[in-house]
Amino acid sequence: xxxxxxxxxxxxxxxxxxxxxxxxxxxxxxxxxxxxxxxxxxxxxxxxxxxxxxxxxxxxxxxxxxxxxxxxxxxxxxxxxxxxxxxxxxxxxxxxxxxxxxxxxxxxxxxxxxxxxxxxxxxxxxxxxxxxxxxxxxxxxxxxxxxxxxxxxxxxxxxxxxxxxxxxxxxxxxxxxxxxxxxxxxxxxxxxxxxxxxxxxxxxxxxxxxxxxxxxxxxxxxxxxxxxxxxxxxxxxxxxxxxxxxxxxxxxxxxxxxxxxxxxxxxxxxxxxxxxxxxxxxxxxxxxxxxxx
Amino acid sequence: xxxxxxxxxxxxxxxxxxxxxxxxxxxxxxxxxxxxxxxxxxxxxxxxxxxxxxxxxxxxxxxxxxxxxxxxxxxxxxxxxxxxxxxxxxxxxxxxxxxxxxxxxxxxxxxxxxxxxxxxxxxxxxxxxxxxxxxxxxxxxxxxxxxxxxxxxxxxxxxxxxxxxxxxxxxxxxxxxxxxxxxxxxxxxxxxxxxxxxxxxxxxxxxxxxxxxxxxxxxxxxxxxxxxxxxxxxxxxxxxxxxxxxxxxxxxxxxxxxxxxxxxxxxxxxxxxxxxxxxxxxxxxxxxxxxxxxxxxxxxxxxxxxxxxxxxxxxxxxxxxxxxxxxxxxxxxxxxxxxxxxxxxxxxxxxxxxxxxxxxxxxxxxxxxxxxxxxxxxxxxxxxx
Numbered sequence: 001x002x003x004x005x006x007x008x009x010x011x012x013x014x015x016x017x018x019x020x021x022x023x024x025x026x027x028x029x030x031x032x033x034x035x036x037x038x039x040x041x042x043x044x045x046x047x048x049x050x051x052x053x054x055x056x057x058x059x060x061x062x063x064x065x066x067x068x069x070x071x072x073x074x075x076x077x078x079x080x081x082x083x084x085x086x087x088x089x090x091x092x093x094x095x096x097x098x099x100x101x102x103x104x105x106x107x108x109x110x111x112x113x114x115x116x117x118x119x120x121x122x123x124x125x126x127x128x129x130x131x132x133x134x135x136x137x138x139x140x141x142x143x144x145x146x147x148x149x150x151x152x153x154x155x156x157x158x159x160x161x162x163x164x165x166x167x168x169x170x171x172x173x174x175x176x177x178x179x180x181x182x183x184x185x186x187x188x189x190x191x192x193x194x195x196x197x198x199x200x201x202x203x204x205x206x207x208x209x210x211x212x213x214x215x216x217x218x219x220x221x222x223x224x225x226x227x228x229x230x231x232x233x234x235x236x237x238x239x240x241x242x243x244x245x246x247x248x249x250x251x252x253x254x255x256x257x258x259x260x261x262x263x264x265x266x267x268x269x270x271x272x273x274x275x276x277x278x279x280x281x282x283x284x285x286x287x288x289x290x291x292x293x
Numbered sequence: 294x295x296x297x298x299x300x301x302x303x304x305x306x307x308x309x310x311x312x313x314x315x316x317x318x319x320x321x322x323x324x325x326x327x328x329x330x331x332x333x334x335x336x337x338x339x340x341x342x343x344x345x346x347x348x349x350x351x352x353x354x355x356x357x358x359x360x361x362x363x364x365x366x367x368x369x370x371x372x373x374x375x376x377x378x379x380x381x382x383x384x385x386x387x388x389x390x391x392x393x394x395x396x397x398x399x400x401x402x403x404x405x406x407x408x409x410x411x412x413x414x415x416x417x418x419x420x421x422x423x424x425x426x427x428x429x430x431x432x433x434x435x436x437x438x439x440x441x442x443x444x445x446x447x448x449x450x451x452x453x454x455x456x457x458x459x460x461x462x463x464x465x466x467x468x469x470x471x472x473x474x475x476x477x478x479x480x481x482x483x484x485x486x487x488x489x490x491x492x493x494x495x496x497x498x499x500x501x502x503x504x505x506x507x508x509x510x511x512x513x514x515x516x517x518x519x520x521x522x523x524x525x526x527x528x529x530x531x532x533x534x535x536x537x538x539x540x541x542x543x544x545x546x547x548x549x550x551x552x553x554x555x556x557x558x559x560x561x562x563x564x565x566x567x568x569x570x571x572x573x574x575x576x577x578x579x580x581x582x583x584x585x586x587x588x589x590x591x592x593x594x595x596x597x598x599x600x601x602x603x604x605x606x607x608x609x610x611x612x613x614x615x616x617x618x619x620x621x622x623x624x625x626x627x628x629x630x631x632x633x634x635x636x637x638x639x640x641x642x643x644x645x646x647x648x649x650x651x652x653x654x655x656x657x658x659x660x661x662x663x664x665x666x667x668x669x670x671x672x673x674x675x676x677x678x
Contacts, residue, residue, distance in 0.1 A: 001506055001507070001509070001510045004506045004509075004535070005503060005506050005507075008500070008502040008503050008506060009503070011500075011502075012500050012502075012503075015500070108330075111330060111331075111334070115334075115335075116330070116331065116332060116333075116334035116335050116338075117335045117523075117551065118523040118551065118555065120554070120555050123557055128530070128534065129534075130534045130535070130536065132536055135536075137534060137535045137536050139534050208499065212499035212500060212527060213526065213527050213530060213555050214499045214523060214524075214527055216332075216523075218332050218497070219497070219499070221497065222495075222496070222497030222498070223497075253503065254502075254503040257492070257503035257504055257507060258503060258506070258507060261493075262492040262493045262494065262503070262504050262507075263465060263493045265493075265494075265495070265503075266495060
């Protein structure tokens with residue numbers, strides 16, 4: 001049973017990590033907790049579903065197009081909501097509240113368009129059978145989620161660490177003003193970050209939609225709660241942190257179910273998280289945030 | 294000055310409103326408070342459709358004693374607070390004769406006391422939790438309690454599959470699934486069926502593999518599932534992905550075409566007890582299903598059927614009441630007339646049964662109806678024979 005639970009934990013943790021990647025990226029660069037990330041994640045699911053159902057596209061193509069679509073929505077949200085607030089130098093809390101509004105709007109509009117019911121990808125979109133290794137069962141989607149989460153993380157880390165673009169983004173994260181004075185196109189990179197983060201959220205939505213057959217306008221909210229926990233645990237804005245925080249939460253939840261009780265799944269997982277933050281308030285990889293005067 | 298004039302006009306306006314309602318006495322206003330948006334909308338909208346269909350049918354046949362039924366439909370969003378607001382609006386502002394709803398048991402516990410205090414009938418068509426009708430003499434429901442349905446279902450399952458031990462999974466943060474779990478637990482104890490493990494999940498969870506892996510380790514003969522259809526469908530699919538073949542036993546929550554839209558054949562051999570089945574081929578049910586399909590272009594579910602029946606029950610009661618135009622008197626007359634109603638509707642033969650008295654006082658009325666046990670075969674529920 002333990003081996004099976006470890007596989008369960010790894011795939012659940014990868015889902016959380018995947019969701020948290022985009023979420024943490026926006027915070028890292030823009031310094032904004034974008035609470036519409038859950039709603040955009042949900043839109044990713046629906047975008048891919050429509051592409052597969054209506055246009056009969058293969059899933060891999062639908063995944064890429066859904067990422068582009070959600071990326072564009074992220075861009076629109078940035079231009080319409082975050083950018084005006086940036087221009088006015090609004091304190092941190094304001095863009096966060098504004099994105100709650102965006103999330104509620106997107107959720108409500110989606111409900112109007114798609115209905116409140118759960119939808120699923122047509123049967124046969126992905127192989128549903130699991131591979132059995134003795135008593136161990138792994139589905140193709142579980143493997144895909146784990147692989148895609150790790151690949152996206154490595155790519156993102158590579159971009160941030162090794163490229164000119166990454167250096168510019170890190171400079172912005174340190175101080176947008178200084179970066180601007182150094183001739184970096186700060187506004188353009190803000191927009192690019194919002195696009196990339198939303199595209200990552202959309203990818204997470206597609207994979208979760210494919211693997212759990214529960215695409216609904218309300219699927220973003222529970223994921224958002226876990227995502228917030230994950231990025232706080234991992235260290236706000238840290239990409240490795242999002243990955244490890246996600247895996248940590250997945251393992252904590254699954255092992256609680258396996259060895260304590262499913263009744264305490266969230267209580268134990270979030271309790272542990274709280275304990276870790278007591279020891280290291282900045283999260284596992286985070287730097288202590290300096291208060292900006 | 295302005296405020297003063299306003300204060301003077303308000304009574305006049307109110308008087309005018311009362312007079313105009315008096316003048317339109319031909320219409321009988323009935324309130325419908327259901328969750329038309331939000332996560333519970335899938336039930337609320339089905340319920341609304343059931344009411345709309347029944348109202349059109351009744352009015353097309355000339356209404357009740359020559360009066361047309363007018364539904365005042367409001368969205369309570371599946372929230373307690375909104376249910377209270379909407380009940381207040383329907384009762385005090387729209388001055389309806391009786392109120393149907395709200396959709397969820399949770400909300401009924403919040404809103405029904407308002408109706409009772411105002412002495413207006415609150416008629417639930419989808420509230421199955423224990424204790425709903427204990428709230429007062431104006432509370433009615435035609436939804437069959439889980440406590441009546443589940444013991445019958447479990448007994449049928451034990452016999453059909455030769456079950457010795459079961460595992461249980463349920464949603465622990467929803468009044469409906471939690472209350473279903475409580476009934477299942479009591480039923481299993483009563484029928485002396487041991488439980489290998491009891492697992493819970495929370496609203497919004499999509500990955501149940503951790504719980505199911507644990508259930509698998511206990512090797513039960515069947516899995517009892519107090520869940521809503523969409524969760525149940527995913528639980529079933531994930532069970533199969535883990536290489537488990539056990540049949541499922543569930544309640545009302547599984548009675549939805551959604552189960553098979555998501556789970557397809559994986560849901561086969563699921564047993565479910567419900568007051569309504571699309572396979573129950575009585576003339577009344579056949580007519581209901583056909584009319585519903587024509588009007589809405591989709592298959593009806595249990596929630597639509599119960600709402601549809603509820604309006605016919607109300608109409609039957611209204612037939613025996615001579616409306617006086619005095620709202621308080623008429624509202625009380627409806628309450629007095631309802632308990633005697635017996636109909637043969639889409640959900641079969643229906644009568645009310647007085648709920649157990651609370652502190653020596655007579656309270657509301659529950660449904661007195663037979664549960665139908667169904668089994669899933671080839672992606673749909675058929676009657677278990």
